[in-house]
Amino acid sequence: MHAISNHTYVIGTRGVGLLLTALLLFVQQRPLDWWSLWVALLLGTFVLLMFVQPVMRAAVRQPWILGADVAIAAMVIVITDPWNSPFFVYACAVLALPAIVSGWRGGLLAGLLCSGLVFMLVALLGVSFGSTLAHIWWRWALVAVGPALVGATMPHMLHRMRSSVDALTKLPLSDEPVLRELSQRASTDSSAPGRWWADMARTPVQDADVAVSTRVESLRVALYTPIDDTLTLTEWAHQYATRFEQHALIATRVVLLGRPTPHDELFTPLIRRVLIEALLNVAQHAHADTVVIMIRYDKRSLTLLVHDDGAGLPVTGIARAGLHSLQALMYRTSEFGCRLEVFNHSPAGVAVRLIIPLEYVA
Secondary structure, three states, X not given: OOOOOHHHHHHHHHHHHHHHHHHHHHHXXXXXXXXXXXXXXXXXXXXXXXXXXXXXXXXXXXXXXXXXXXXXXXXXXXXXXXXXXXXXXXXXXXXXXXHXXXXXXXXXXXXXXXXXXXXXXXXXXXXXXXXXXXXXXHHHHHHHHHHHHHHHHHHHHHHHHHHHHHHHHOOOHHHHHHHXXXXXXXXXXXXXXXXHHHHHOOOHHHHHHHHOOHHHHHHHHHHHOOOOOOOXXXXXXXXXXXXXXXXXOOEEEXXXXXXXXXXXXXXXXXXXXXXXXXXXXXXXXXXXXXEEEEEEEOOOEEEEEEEEOXXXXXXXXXXXXXXXXXXXXXXXXXXXXXXXXXXXXXXXXXXXXXXXXXXXXX
């Protein structure tokens, strides 16, 4: 099954924010006061749904896009009664995007920016801060610290959501006998319901919720999802790049050099495995901003090069923890008469290069 991407969570949180805003409008007994603004934000969410992938890619490269989004949310709060705005929930939901892009620090800074803009706009509009302090001080405090707290905790909340959803979507077919056995035990062993629930709590689905690193595991599921075998090497490299960029939020591009030449299908699984493991290591260890997947054809070889602009290898080189899969692939590629190299790339980052000699290219 497909893992749910970050784009889904960005749109989903905004949708939940709009639904809660509608509920607050009814609770405050003013459902028609701001219906036009609510509809405008709903339409804006639909537009974002259509262009969410390029928007998120642009946000990775241009952080000011996140600030513009937060500024719009702050203005919505101010024009709809800053101390009692039902759109406060929507403004907090907007913080999901900076939290996904930059982690808890990005969410915290976006929340502080939202609160700061609200108070600045209120001051510019001439709203008195002292006349109603005794009555609404707790609302002021909520506006001042609420977005920052929500933004800082948003990555943790999304992490829990992803863990639960990804664990369910990753349940393999081989686990069906286990679930069938648990179901039979529930129907036959009615004398010991406590034991059945204890066994149920130890299923792989529940264990995965605690054990796995969500973003990397979600990316792993996406990358290992099968790709159409009829595509060319360049075409499925573009598909892997798109999946990686969607889940890791790292700008990725594919570069083709030379005239494409058909290669022996025997080496397709090896090329894909090297590409997937290289991308997983970038997401897990590199702290990179960009990744380049280069495919080069020449008279002597077919070369796949994956390089990033991240932290690079430590002094221990490829012996770094987390690169065991690439170490194993080095031996595997040598059995095919190919060569796999992992080295520091100039001016920054790590390069993974797979070379298939001429005699192994059709």
